[in-house]
Amino acid sequence: MIKRLRPFLAKLSKREKMAIGIGIGFVGIFIFVQVAIFPFIDTRERLQRRLVSHTKSYDEIKQLRLKYLELQNRADNSKTQIDRRQRGFTLFSFLDKLAGEVGIKERITYMKPSSTKQKDTPYSLSLVEMKLNGITMEQITRFLYRIETSPNMINVQRLSLNKKEEKEGLLNVILQVETFEI
Secondary structure, three states: OHHHHHHHHHHOOHHHHHHHHHHHHHHHHHHHHHHHHHHHHHHHHHHHHHHHHHHHHHHHHHHHHHHHHHHHHHHHHHHHHHHOOOOOOOHHHHHHHHHHHHOOHHHEEEEEEEEEEOOOOOOEEEEEEEEEEEEOHHHHHHHHHHHHOOOOOOEEEEEEEEEOOOOOOOEEEEEEEEEEEO
C-alpha cells in the first residue's frame, strides 16, 4: 500500500503534502485523545464520584455507630437500674404503697394491672391503669412527681383529668403507668 502512495504523493505539491500531513496529524491526535486521554479523564471522574459517594456512606455509618453506642449505653443503664430494684418489685404494689404515702389510697376506685412479655428479652412490660376520684391538684401533682422521679424507671403513659362535678377543686383522674419488669 505504501508503494502505491509514493507515486501519488510524488505528484502532489508541497502545499498539498503539508495539508495532508496536518490532516493526518489531526486524525492521529484525535485518535490518541479518544483512546488515551478521554478514558483516563472518565475513569478519574468516576473515581471521584465514587469517592464522594463512599465518603457520604462512611459518614452515615459513623453517625449510625454513634447512635447505636448511645442506645446501647442507655439500654445498659436501664438494665442496671432494673437490676437495682428491690427483690420482688411489682408496679402494682409500688403504686399502692405510693398512694398510701401521698395520702390518696382511699381515693382509688380501681387498679387494673396487666403485663406483656417482650419478645427476645427476659423483660415484660407491666402496666397498671388507676382511677382516682375526688383528689386535689396538689395530691395528683405529688403522686405524679413521686412516680416520675422514682429510681425504678416508671413512666406515666397516659393521664386523664376531669373536674368532679359535686365539689369545686376536686378531680377525677385516670392514669396508666408502665415499667419493665424481670
